Amino acid sequence: MKSIHAGLNAVAAVLAIISIVAVFDYHNVRSIPHMYSLHSWVGLTVVILYVQQLILGFFIFLLPWAPLSLRAVIMPIHVYSGLLLFATVIATVLMGVTEKLFFVLKNPSYHSFPPEGVFTNALGLLILIFGALIFWIVTRPQWKRPTEPGSTLLQPNGGADGMEGAIAISSGPSPDAADTELSSEGTARKRTLGLDDAGQRSTM
Template sequence: MEDFRHFLVALSAAAAAGLVTIVFVLKWVLHFREGLAWDGGPAEFNWHPLLMLSGFIFLNGVAIIVFRLPWTWKCSKLIMKFIHAGLNLAAFTCATISFVAVFDFHNAANIPNMYSLHSWLGLAALILFGLQIVLSVTIYLVPFTPVSWRAAFMPVHVFVGHSLFGSVIAVALMGITEKLIFGLNNPKYKDSPPEAIFVNVMGMLLVAYGVAILWISTRPSWKRPRDEVLNTWNTSAGGEDTTKVGPSLSQMSDETEADGHVDVRRRGNK
């Protein structure tokens, strides 16, 4: 991997921001809010921010960069596909449970459902995320899907995944702000009480986590190498004869460099 130290810095920043965000949201619902329960009251609503931040967003971010972890490159691509799909399915499950908690709380308190822009965008993101999982499993995990279809769908798969990840973070920030505006009465949100400052810091950590994940997942030099290249590296590392599978990368680079020197000498002679 090129710039491995930079990769470690970005990965450490993403892990730190994500884990600290989880600690913050736990502190928020347990200390500043009513805790956690499943009784139709405000404590049931608190499952929504907890599962959305620690489940949906955090697990989705891990799923996005799991292919780029160099420690997993020795694993087969099929195994990594199942891990990627499993993490996204777990994130989708957390998001679904969090939506059930919100609807249950609203129905028990006679609060209208789906009236805010936050709820509209959140439900749209959940539906699109579910469709993304279904299409991706059908195309990449079903062995009968043509290879040409997989190659054609990959740019769409990556673009939609990144777009949904960033959109969910934006929707979560809208929901956090909405909760503080409606939930803080004395003092109000505009007066910057300790809870408001604490949650605002949590929102900034959430943004930092998203930026770090997108930075890691969009760097071309940190992309998982092709299976042919990995097989060549593994064979060379094992000390076996590599003449049957072609020259090594170092040999090819040496030959290319030598050919370049010959061309330079020929042009000089001319």
């Protein structure tokens, strides 16, 4: 699952870089100034931070080099940064489509409700609803990835509770696991027999 997560984000980062190169080339051909709008400022910033998030996540979480303590410390920051970047991308898209409408809708103008404007506004609402659904899914405990069997949750404070940003580490059965299981079963049987004897004595 980590490989799929990293692969999809890598594809998205490549597409974002290609899009930025295409925008700069388009501005050069049309002699349009670069980086003058809030849309361009936020857009370039989020792409840079997105690539940085991808590279750090690759070296810390995907490769087995980083110590588990470092992963436990970085995981909450990684999760928060991903949500922040996702929200910023949605804001950038909404600013971009609105900016484009003001540029291209001259006759009829944007404020006269042309079909292009209504369609783009509806598209913006769908994008906003999509983002809200993603945030709902991410923040619901029942949608979180289940812990693998035989795994331990590591956290920055050394606890073992299931908290946000905890790391599940798979561990094989210990050499005494079978003995412990057998002894626990034997203890349970003794307790059951003891309860049965007590019940029989009480009915005599």
